[in-house]
Amino acid sequence: MDATRIAELTAGRSVTVQAGGQDLDLLFEEPSAVEALPRVERLLAGFAAVRDRSTAYLWEWDADGTEDARERAAFLAALVPTTLAVTGAGGLVLHYEDIDERYLMDGYWPAVHLDAELAPVEVTIES
Numbered sequence: 001m002d003a004t005r006i007a008e009l010t011a012g013r014s015v016t017v018q019a020g021g022q023d024l025d026l027l028f029e030e031p032s033a034v035e036a037l038p039r040v041e042r043l044l045a046g047f048a049a050v051r052d053r054s055t056a057y058l059w060e061w062d063a064d065g066t067e068d069a070r071e072r073a074a075f076l077a078a079l080v081p082t083t084l085a086v087t088g089a090g091g092l093v094l095h096y097e098d099i100d101e102r103y104l105m106d107g108y109w110p111a112v113h114l115d116a117e118l119a120p121v122e123v124t125i126e127s
Contacts, residue, residue: 014083020048022080030088040086043118054094054112055079057120075103081112092118095126 014027024047028034043050059075083095092114099109104125113122 017044019044019084020051022051024081025083026086027083028086032088033086033090036086036090036092039090039092039116039118040084043084043092043114046118050114050118051081051094054081054114054120055096058096058110058112058123061123078103079110085111093124097126 014025079096081094082097085093094112097109108127111124111126112120115121
């Protein structure tokens with residue numbers, strides 16, 4: 001990441017980057033979160049795989065076992081992460097803000113929290 005983008009991030013702005021064939025907003029929630037930049041760059045380099053694992057994790061988190069393969073495929077195709085938030089503690093959270101109301105009420109979206117190995121470990125609902 002170049003010096004201009006790092007300066008934007010430390011000023012509290014988000015930047016849009018290309019990752020895994022899609023646009024992704026990158027948001028450092030606090031200036032100290034920039035210290036996580038090496039992990040962020042590793043995530044962005046393998047973003048397609050991280051995105052697929054996170055979206056599948058989100059499906060498993062909410063599935064009750066009565067869904068069929070067609071429903072799962074539609075869900076996985078419909079959900080695309082829009083933002084990668086980096087917390088002050090260096091945590092990485094993928095936000096799925098552009099979500100159809102058939103999956104979640106308007107104004108709410110799921111967020112998948114990643115561990116140090118970039119594996120999904122928790123889902124929260126944001127507003």
